[in-house]
Amino acid sequence: MATSKTRAGIRRERRARKRRQDEEAAENCALETDSTMLESKCMSEKPLTANPFISHIDVKEVIRLSDVYRCSQDVSVDGDGETSGLTSEEVTLSPASTEYLQTSRKRSKSYRKPSWLRKREARLNSTHAQSLRTREVKQMTAGNIVNRQKNASLGNEVKLADEVFDRGVFMFRSSFTKKPGLPATHTLRSIGLGVRASRRLYLTIFKAKKLTKATSKHKTDRALRQAKSTYRIPQKHRDTLLPTLRAMLDKVRCCPFTNILNKHAPMPRELMVSTKRVGELSQASLLSAYTAPRRVAAFVWEVIERLVPVELLGSVQTRKSLYGCIRRIVSLRRYERFTLHEVMQGIRTADFKCFKAKTTNASNAGQVEASQRRMVTKWISWLVQEMVFPIIRCHFYATDTQTHKNRIFFYRKGIWSRLVTATLQSLEETSFKRLTAKEVTAMMDRSNASNLGFSNMRFLPKGSGLRPLATLNKPTTFVVKGGGKNSMRWLKKFDAINRRLKDVQDILHHETVRDPNVLGAAVGDYKAALLRLGPCLRAIRRQKLLGRRPQAYILATDIKGAFDNLPLESLERVALDLISSSSYQTLHYAVVKQNGEAKYKKLVSSLPTAAKGERVPGPLVTEAQRVSNTGGAAILGRESRNSIVIDAGFAKEISDENIVPLLRAHLRENIISARGKFLLQTVGIPQGSIVSPLLCSLFYGHLEHEYGLLSGFCGEQSTVCRWMDDMLLVTTDLDRAKAFVDMCKKGFEAHGCTLNTTKTLSNFDHGEDVRQRTFVNADGRSYIPWCGILIDCLTLEIMVDYSRYSGEFVRESMNLPLGRKAWTRLPERICGFLKPKCAAIFFDESINSKVTVRVNVYQLFLMAAMKTHSYVAATSAIPGCEQISSLALYRAIKHAVRFGQILIQRQSSSARAHCSSVGRLPDSHVEFLAIQAFLKVLQQKQTRYKRVIQLLNSRLTSQGMKRTCRNGLLTQAMEPSRNTIFTHIRF
Secondary structure, eight states, rough: OOOOHHHHHHHHHHHHHHHHHHHHHEEEEEEEHHHHHHHHHHOOOOOOBBBBBBBBOOOOHHHHHHHHHHHHHHHHTTTSEEESSHHHHHHOOOOOHHHHHHHHHHHSSOOOHHHHHHHHHHHHHHHHHHHEEEEEEEHOOOOOOOOOOOTHHHHHHHHHHOOOOOOSBBTTOOOOOOOSOOTTTTHHHSSOHHHHHHHHHHHHHSSGGGGGGSSSSHHHHHHHHHSSOOOOHHHHHHHHHHHHHHHHHHHHHHHHHHHHHHHHSOOOOGGHHHHHHTTTTTTTHHHHHHHHHHHHHHHHHHHHHHOOOOOGGOOOHHHHHHHHHHHHHHHOOOOOOEEEEHHHTTTOOGGGGGGGOOOOOOGGGHHHHHHHHHHHHHHHHHHIIIOOOOOOHHHHHEEEEEEEEEEEEEEEEHHHHHHHHHHHHHHHHTEEOOOOOOHHHHHOOOTTTTOOOEEEEEEEETTTTEEEETTTOOEEEEEEEOOOTTTOOEEEEEOOOOTTHHHHHHHHHHHHHHOOGTTTTOOSHHHHHHHHHHHHHHHHHHHHHHOOOOEEEEEEEETTTTTTTHHHHHHHHHHHHHHHSSSEEEEEEEOTTTSSSSSEEEEEEOOOOEEEEOOOOOSSSHHHHHHHHHHHHHHHHOOSSOOOOEEEEEEEEHHHHHHHHHHHHHHHHHHEETTEEEEESSSSOTOTTTTHHHHHHHHHHHHHHHHTTTTOOOOOTEEEEEEETTEEESSSSSSHHHHHHHHHHHHHHHHTOOOOGOEEESSSSSSBBBBBOOOEEEEEEEEEETTTTTETTTTTOOOOOOOGTTSGGGGGGOOOHHHHHTTTTHHHHHHHHHHHHOGGEEEEEEEHOOHHHHHHHHHHHHHHHHHHHHHHHHHHHHHOOOOHHHHHHHHHHHHHHHHHHHHHHHHHHHHHHHHHOOOOOHHHHHHHHHHHHHHHHHHGTTTHHHHHHHHHHHHHHHHHHHHHHOOOHHHHHHOGGGGGGGOOOOO
């Protein structure tokens, strides 16, 4: 008689036999139908649309090659050289056959192994996977984030590293309560008191994901306040955690926020005045009104110690780690972020006894520890997002500044409110008009296509006050009210104004490229500056070589309020006169380089006048150009060789009937919202618009043509150059230089603009407005700084201006990526340090001497070396991020040196072809100067870079470098007297 065990074995064998038969039948069927499916693919394929970049496509061949390539990707090679994975018959299977096989295998019921066998296999697999991950971590050489806690699993760390905190929740937030403290809508104040409130708080911190599916934050907060407290809480947390949370809710009501704030961030005495006198404060008083980051961190930490019970802060070591995390949060730069993994570094899970469950079973110890770790992670994440961020947001206004770039300054909300109030009063008196509620509603409720809506305004601290900036890149929402008392209200959403003005920018840019003379003497980069300054400087230098030694007169001035004082009627007339066609077309395409870099580009062209209702036939301009492929040829002519051009497949037609109303509405109806007030701009153009720089250049180019600044002052030995609102004059005629100053004052003041005498620099005197004022170097030479360059008043040689870094830390000019990506991006970042000031105007030997050219190269790599050290030091300070290996840093420097050689040669070659430049710098000179620059900087930090210095010195002792170091030009370029500015830069 067969037992139940025997019958079960028979059933298993029967199922296995049937499964094998089904698999063999499916494979035979797939092999027979594979060729027919390939033919059906080709027959059912629709003919492709004609494309000017692809001459012919064999659809059958493409499908066959794609199948072969996909199958080849699934074949691996063993250590003995034999292929494993797919067999020779399976390689030829089509995707449909493979999908059928997978489906048939899923249908068959698999044999279920005993529980003890499944547990053992799972334990072995987890151990093997852990060893593989550990092996991969050890193989990383370019700096690793591996300083993890011993009781934390690797999978958990990956999740922590993926959770990135957004510091934007407390940046540029000007609203605040009358009294210091958390707002009434905060969870700790709105959730209530008592046992039920503590249960709701527990739900908020540890069970928030299962509470509600609402996506809006205000809906989630409302659900938390109204949530029932009847859900079950584990017994281990009911006895220890709920009383602690209840005590924290009680402490919020009695916390002395005002005393703590006055202790760590007292109000300056010079700002304890009326609002009228705030606008009269000097630059030093304005900049000294901020609170240092360390004081902000101390204030936040003391508030947390007052609110959070001791059981939820851990031991002394954990508290130090939390305080260090707060210090780092307030010290990060403008665009830097941090992760939960960085916050958890140094926090001991065992310190939080209230999260630990009691167990006597040793086999459950791992699960208990993992549960405790998850609870601690959720608590720390909530503490940062719902405690640290709101405390900063409610008491300080965090902003960047115009002078310190990426550094964040914290102003007390009371101080910031007074400064903004004084600035708004001055704006209403000069360039803005306050609108009533009826006027705003009437303008916002219009349904025409040219209604751009409004934008919010934020203020940027600068040397002499606050600069208003319109946030035109963000969408806005306006509440439209009905006529009666009980009428309904509805929300009207407006797209970002910059997004709607993108077509206007494309058309204006196309017209300026088609006719560059409309911009006058405007330049936008160093290459354009070389084209305007080069002929004049070369002519004066030739005269000096002939022994005539003409005296050069240089004037660098700035137009005061270039954006704020432009007359709107004149500006609108100039902009509309520029539009020469009734319709335009944009063609989108992509360019792929040899190195795999892809760029998405746009080509704008004018269309001939077409009949009303006629559509553009396809992705090219006209039907004739579609046939002759002239549109594609035009694109190919614009791009470099050795690249692939891909048509995006669509073209967009833009009519002047859509462009002109948008431009007029942007100039005439620019509405700004600031502190609950709606202001209409009556003079000037908004700062922050994508079309403002182009409109500004157009208007000043029109003034230059109208008053003859180009025809009367540009000649063989005289030229005028303008970079946005910064003007430069170089001439050998003193009378012409004085006449230029008088003409600028006459022309600009007639249109509401004036020259900024405080920023005017020149090497001659003219009246009371222009006084001789230059920048004198340590070697006694006088220079005129202009837009990042220094012009020698005696030799007219051009160097890079690094004076803006004087007395400042280089760290403030850079942002770090996330800690896990910092070391992998180091070579790319060092190359990025070289790009801004690597221009042909600094390496042109027809303008500069050979020594000056090499000085520019040496200083270029000096600044890159300082930024490299700042990057390495700041990245090493990230919690959980170890030091980079010396070999990896040396390779990154070597890669950057080679990149600098290629970039310098490319810039010089382009300038010789298009700008009449002269000279070619040898690669050996560039490498020698670069290594010397890095050695000079890194030798000041010998403890950190001992091995890197040895590797760089070994490169200098090579045979090729020994011949190069004997060159006298390189020795002169590295003289300390020529590079004194770098002694004042802190790194």
